[in-house]
Amino acid sequence: MFAQFFGSYLLNSGLVTNKELAQALEDKKNTRMKLGVLAINAKLMTAEQVEAVHQAQATMDMRFGDLAVHLGFIKAEDVDTLLSQQPTDYLLLGQTLVNNGVLTNQQFETAINDYKQYHSLSDDDISNDQNAKLSQIISEFYHFETAENAKTYTAYLNLLFKNLIRFIGDDFTPLEASIVRDYDANYFVYQSISGNLNCETGIEGEEYQYLKFASRFAGEDIREIDDFAHAAVGEFLNLHNGLFTVNLSNDFGVELNLNPQDFKENETVAYANSAFCIPISFSFGIINFIISI
Amino acid sequence: MSFSNLTVMICDDSIFVRKKLKDYISSLGVKAVYEVCDGQEAVDKYMDYKPDVAFMDIVMPRKTGIEAVTEIIQMDPTAKIVMASSVGTQNHLKEALSAGAYEFLQKPISNEQIYKILEIVAKDVK
Numbered sequence: 001m002f003a004q005f006f007g008s009y010l011l012n013s014g015l016v017t018n019k020e021l022a023q024a025l026e027d028k029k030n031t032r033m034k035l036g037v038l039a040i041n042a043k044l045m046t047a048e049q050v051e052a053v054h055q056a057q058a059t060m061d062m063r064f065g066d067l068a069v070h071l072g073f074i075k076a077e078d079v080d081t082l083l084s085q086q087p088t089d090y091l092l093l094g095q096t097l098v099n100n101g102v103l104t105n106q107q108f109e110t111a112i113n114d115y116k117q118y119h120s121l122s123d124d125d126i127s128n129d130q131n132a133k134l135s136q137i138i139s140e141f142y143h144f145e146t147a148e149n150a151k152t153y154t155a156y157l158n159l160l161f162k163n164l165i166r167f168i169g170d171d172f173t174p175l176e177a178s179i180v181r182d183y184d185a186n187y188f189v190y191q192s193i194s195g196n197l198n199c200e201t202g203i204e205g206e207e208y209q210y211l212k213f214a215s216r217f218a219g220e221d222i223r224e225i226d227d228f229a230h231a232a233v234g235e236f237l238n239l240h241n242g243l244f245t246v247n248l249s250n251d252f253g254v255e256l257n258l259n260p261q262d263f264k265e266n267e268t269v270a271y272a273n274s275a276f277c278i279p280i281s282f283s284f285g286i287i288n289f290i291i292s293i
Numbered sequence: 294m295s296f297s298n299l300t301v302m303i304c305d306d307s308i309f310v311r312k313k314l315k316d317y318i319s320s321l322g323v324k325a326v327y328e329v330c331d332g333q334e335a336v337d338k339y340m341d342y343k344p345d346v347a348f349m350d351i352v353m354p355r356k357t358g359i360e361a362v363t364e365i366i367q368m369d370p371t372a373k374i375v376m377a378s379s380v381g382t383q384n385h386l387k388e389a390l391s392a393g394a395y396e397f398l399q400k401p402i403s404n405e406q407i408y409k410i411l412e413i414v415a416k417d418v419k
Contacts, residue, residue, distance in 0.1 A: 167401075218313075227308050231308045232309045238307070238379045241379065242379025242381065246380065246382050249383065255382065257380075260354045261307075
């Protein structure tokens with residue numbers, strides 16, 4: 001899940017455009033990691049050294065790793081270690097952006113180092129998708145410190161991103177949230193959760209994006225907005241909210257009840273307490289998650 | 294395994310869930326699949342259909358799955374009702390089983406889970 005937030009960081013830093021990021025998220029399925037990016041990430045080589053090896057490869061018929069060792073930039077055992085590691089998702093994203101000519105090795109090096117430093121992340125944190133670190137990034141990204149139920153919002157979104165990856169796809173980028181009281185919804189599925197906590201949750205989008213989201217979840221092409229399309233989006237929300245209530249029950253002994261989900265079209269939704277509007281940019285467009293806890 | 298003698302009822306307020314379940318269960322060659330939209334309709338139609346097994350959601354309008362199971366078990370103590378819910382807390386599990394549910398599955402439910410249940414039920418159906 002760090003890949004999605006790293007993508008968002010690149011977008012907000014102006015290093016990539018929406019289109020370039022969406023393309024890279026799409027392309028990364030077929031990306032194979034190269035030693036140069038792995039070595040930069042592990043701080044075993046600088047971007048400058050990687051470029052020097054690339055240039056030397058033009059005149060010497062040697063593989064990148066052998067040449068980097070030959071030039072004294074890296075040890076042979078470090079090459080073996082790097083090659084044996086499973087590539088993490090954010091590195092695949094970085095490699096794809098480098099492959100697509102969007103980022104240079106130098107820009108990737110600066111961006112990944114700045115990102116890790118900003119969030120105090122170690123390689124181990126990122127490689128293992130450490131939950132506590134993910135929660136920290138989510139809370140910092142959305143400025144939940146201003147919300148009364150900051151921990152619950154963070155837990156809700158931490159699980160939401162996992163469920164999006166599991167049921168919809170990992171080609172998304174979280175965008176800046178806003179606080180809303182009256183929300184003008186196009187196509188909107190909502191569900192309330194009641195008990196020790198009261199939550200209003202919803203998923204909203206314009207026609208095309210809403211249908212794409214429904215299609216991804218259903219695993220079939222849904223072409224028009226009808227009860228089936230709403231039910232598909234609603235079932236994703238229901239599954240997610242169900243898993244959220246199970247987590248709260250198991251972890252904190254908080255017992256909650258889900259209410260049946262329903263939908264609205266082209267209506268303004270009013271929230272008694274303000275709600276967070278969390279836009280997520282997928283390769284097919286933006287879907288908004290509205291949450292009030 | 295043949296399911297050709299088996300009748301199944303699906304109770305869920307989501308047309309999406311009903312269609313997905315029905316498509317899969319029908320593809321196994323069962324005798325009949327009946328659909329109902331909420332707990333009230335399940336109670337109203339249960340004795341007409343008398344299915345060999347029913348898959349039932351919990352969170353539904355008009356009447357919840359737990360309320361429906363309680364009433365159906367009173368009408369037919371041998372009813373086999375599989376609760377299929379997104380809310381799988383210990384409390385819900387206990388509530389469902391004490392109401393007389395045959396089995397409890399947390400959504401999302403895989404085809405393998407459905408197949409296993411039908412396999413067990415089919416052995417009892419001549």
